[in-house]
Amino acid sequence: MKSLRRLVRAGSIQDRATRRVVIAVAACAFAEWGGASSVLPLLPIYLRHHGSSLPMVGLTMAAFFAAAVLVQYPMGRLSDRIGRRQIQIGGLIAYSVATVLFALFAAPWAAFFFRALQGAGTGIVDVANAAMIGEVVPEKERGKAFGSFYGARTVGMAIGPFLGGLTGVGHMDYLFLAAAAVVLTATVPITFLTPRTSGHLPVRRHERTPLWRSRSVMGVGLAFLAGGLLIGTYEVCWSLLLDLRGATSWELGLSWTLFAFPFAVVSLPAGWLVDHMDRRALVIFSLAGSAAFALVYPFLHSVAWLVGLGALEAVTVALGAPAELAQLSSSVPARELGRAQGAVSSMQTGAVAVMATISGALFGVRPWLPFVVAAGAIGAVIVALSFVWRGVPGRGSLPGHRPLEPAAGPVGVASPLELSPERLRVERAG
DSSP states (O other), X not given: OHHHHHHHHHTTOOOHHHHHHHHHHHHHHHHHHHHHHTTTTTHHHHHHHTTOOHHHHHXXXXXXXXXXXXXXXXXXXXXXXXXXHHHHHHHHHHHHHHHHHHHHOOSHHHHHHXXXXXXXXXXXHHHHHHHHHHHHSOGGGHHHHHHHHHHHHHHHHHHHHHHHHHHOGGGHHHHHHHHHHHHHTTHHHHHHHSOOOOOOOOOOGGGSOOGGGOHHHHHHHHHHHHHHHHHHHHHHHHHXXXXXXXXXXXXXXXXXXXXXHHHHHHHHHHHHHHHHSOHHHHHHHHHHHHHHHHHHGGXXXXXXXXXXXXXXXXXXXXXXXXXXXXXXXXTSOGGGHHHHHHHHHHHHHHHHHHHHHHHHHHXXXXXXXXXXXXXXXXXXXXXXXXXXXXXXXXXXXXXXXXXXXXXXXXXXXXXXXXXXXXXXXXXXXO
């Protein structure tokens, strides 16, 4: 927790009460992704060892994201009404239960359903985490807050895969139990450090922001979609590619760790850049870098080069994630951030699900094919963004938009945006 406090302080978030909320969300992300990512490097190989064919491996990995698609938008809307905390805790518990079941049953179809439950839990936590930051943190500091959030998250992703890789496929049952316990600890900072609110009154249909009429939101959705295509490819094919090149289990884990650590280090300066530069340019630069690396990876035969370039790619990827979230939070009223975050996250996880479903089969045809397909699709998104975002402000809020507009809550209950630092402390203590 002390290291997370230093990480957030390094982001220069001024208000103490707001900083405590960012610390809570960062600590939640650290524990959640540390536990969840520990099983990722070896999971495709584990599934193969327990009877799953290559297409079934792809389907099982895709089930995680397909389930997230089904729940992210409705649960994002629900978090706008009842508050973020309940959604976060419920998602963490769902993931932990599914992970324990993984340790007990390893048959292909059982693994498929457990992976889907993991996806549903993780999907709704991510939506509520991002919406909470966008709702509570002032816009001028939002880039730094999202940078701290992603930095803590990727520190967890750096530690988890490395330890998971050391465990080995033969001891995955114990790894599943340990991962479930770690993810469950993420409920502690959310319970004790975030304000206890009951959300906002329901927004009438005619009062809702028309999300997809906003070119700013549409551009964020396209960027999320492009990221999803890449994630879906790597989720299934990265470990398979390294295994094909002769990598050991610890090298698989190390590849994830060496991607995550540079990402975490760059997240804080990336957050500063988001607050001081054009967010659109940062997103497009990040996507272009990802496409270039995806084209190179499958034609390398050295494990050392694959791992080293993965660490370099993290620097470009780290610039895009906080910029996308900051652009989204400046595009819609705070009372609808859960719905907006759920919408773009659904686009991303839908893309991940589709790509994960087909990438296993594409890898079986030619190992380079899924990487090239993903890179080409990202290139098409970059071209589309140059038209969709033309004339859209990349700094500050959109004209006429009031991102910190207080939303009326139930009688006697304050929205997080209506709370002064002192009242935030009172609410959190309650």
